[in-house]
Amino acid sequence: MAGTKFAYVRNFELPDPLLPDTYLVCRLDGHSFHRFSDEHGFSKPNDERALQLMDHAAKSAMIEFKDIMLAFGESDEFSFLFRKSTNLYNRRHSKILTTLTSYFTSCYVLNWSQYFPDTPLRYPPSFDGRIVVYPTERAIRDYFSWRQADTHINNLYNTTFWALIQKGGQTTTEAHATLRGTVSATKHEMLFSRFGINYNEISQRFKKGSVIVREIVAPESSDKGEYLEPPTLLTRSEVIQVRDETHEHSGASGPLTNIPPHSQPTNEDNETPPINPPRQKRSKAKKNKLETTVEVLHCGIIGDEFWLARPHLLEN
Secondary structure (H helix, E strand, O other): OOOOOOHHHHHHOOOOEOOOOOEEEEEEEEOOHHHHHHHOOOOOOOOHHHHHHHHHHHHHHHHHOOOEEEEEEEOOEEEEEEOOOOOHHHHEHHHHHHHHHHHHHHHHHHOHHHHOOOOOOOOOOOEEEEEEEEOOHHHHHHHHHHHHHHHHHHHHHHHHHHHHHHOOOOOHHHHHHHHOOOOHHHHHHHHHHHHOOOHHHOOHHHHHOEEEEEEEEOOOOOOOOEEEOOOOOOEHHHHHHHHHHHHHHHOOOOOOOOOOOOOOOOOOOOEOOOOOOOOOOEEEOOOOOOEEEEEEEOOOOOOOHHHHOOHHHOOO
16 A cells, blocks of 8 residues: 555554454344345245245355354354364454355345245345354354254244234234243144144254254275385496495495396396385375365254264364
């Protein structure tokens, strides 16, 4: 930048690096999505198309930003986990947050027509975001457990709420009043006894949210051992030269021995099999870079099974 008299204004820009050696979680939330979903006719309580579009945008973001190891989404929100050692944009808070938020939003708009071919966008959607740093693996696991537990609680409530309205004929105010103070068991019983809905049979996507994970692709075949370089054949003159140099350096006296006589058979290029051939050089095969793929799952992440099967997600 040119050193003009106006350059002093840069002094007002404050650095905003995030703490080093900590996990970064960026959570994006749809801005005023209650209105947005009403304007675009989303199905209640869950719109499969809208959730698939959110998954698409999140997966695209993970493909673009290689340091994102895991994402979890429910409704109009998504949380992204950056690996602990990431140095993306020198860990500048504003740079990471604004770039990821804008990229996710752009992907959402870009792919809208793929999931809503008969519903044009009436106005542009927007997302807000925040970044929180977490120091330990335990904190990260608890964070994502919190989000998935929240998914279940919200979905059970919304499923019952909309059943009371769509099938029970209640108004929104009446439905909220009916559910006030109820526990999970009461909602399960209400859904089944009054509306014939078995909550356990509802799609896992709705109950557990979307888990988008960077999985390691197992190589079809890999040579993790060592390979041997073939020995080099020396010509007779090269053998004699080596032996002469060895004799001189050792200071030994007397004639050299073990040099094949001229009458020994040779090949067409005047080469003989090497005498005391040099030891074969060993060099480790080049390590193959691990290949990964981004997969969308609808599974539990609260217990140990998910994390034990994917230790790379939290490795530094």
